[in-house]
Amino acid sequence: MDQASGLRQWASQQERDQQERDSHACPTHVAEALMALARQVPATSRVSSARQGASPTREGVPPVSARSGTRRQATTLLVVGLPARQLGRARDLLTHWRGQGRRWIGDPEGWQLVPVAAESSHLPLLASQQSHWALWVEVDAESFRRAWRLLLSLAEAGGPRQLLLMHPPGLRRRGLLDNLQQAAAHYLGIELVVLA
Numbered sequence: 001m002d003q004a005s006g007l008r009q010w011a012s013q014q015e016r017d018q019q020e021r022d023s024h025a026c027p028t029h030v031a032e033a034l035m036a037l038a039r040q041v042p043a044t045s046r047v048s049s050a051r052q053g054a055s056p057t058r059e060g061v062p063p064v065s066a067r068s069g070t071r072r073q074a075t076t077l078l079v080v081g082l083p084a085r086q087l088g089r090a091r092d093l094l095t096h097w098r099g100q101g102r103r104w105i106g107d108p109e110g111w112q113l114v115p116v117a118a119e120s121s122h123l124p125l126l127a128s129q130q131s132h133w134a135l136w137v138e139v140d141a142e143s144f145r146r147a148w149r150l151l152l153s154l155a156e157a158g159g160p161r162q163l164l165l166m167h168p169p170g171l172r173r174r175g176l177l178d179n180l181q182q183a184a185a186h187y188l189g190i191e192l193v194v195l196a
Helices: 003-024 028-040 043-052 084-099 123-129 143-156 173-188
Strands: 075-080 111-116 133-136 162-166 191-194
Touching: 075 084, 075 162, 084 111, 084 133, 133 143, 143 173, 162 173, 173 191
Parallel strands: 075 111, 075 133, 133 162, 162 191
Antiparallel strands: none
């Protein structure tokens, strides 16, 4: 093999690697939509809503109760660790939790689920603008390692400091979930909210 051939192979591999990274990154249109949404809500409203545990509302649109029968604004939940094509799994989990009596979920269809890559360059801005985040964890032999890498990336990139831990239904708290929660709090200062 000559040097030019080796360089061509290296360049094509670099291009494939970049395409792979780009396919997992936060799409530009998603980041732009979230930034536009954030600009519609005054900063003071976001801060007070986050302190009260409520979702921010658009300027001029008051929150509507579920009893009144009028449509309520969707709550945006940014999900790390789950590709866009699998977001239905997160919605299924919300439905499962709602079925188990977790009334705070409300209508699972009322959540706007947005996939975000831990490597996204928009992460610090999104973390400052959005208050509802989740980390998806699979159940397999590599799940702790994958979740830990995602948490490290979030911490290094200035991501959110509190995330809801989402996982396939039926996973018990002991073991994986407890270990992730304790390690994230101790080593990264990230609070993982576990509902299992």
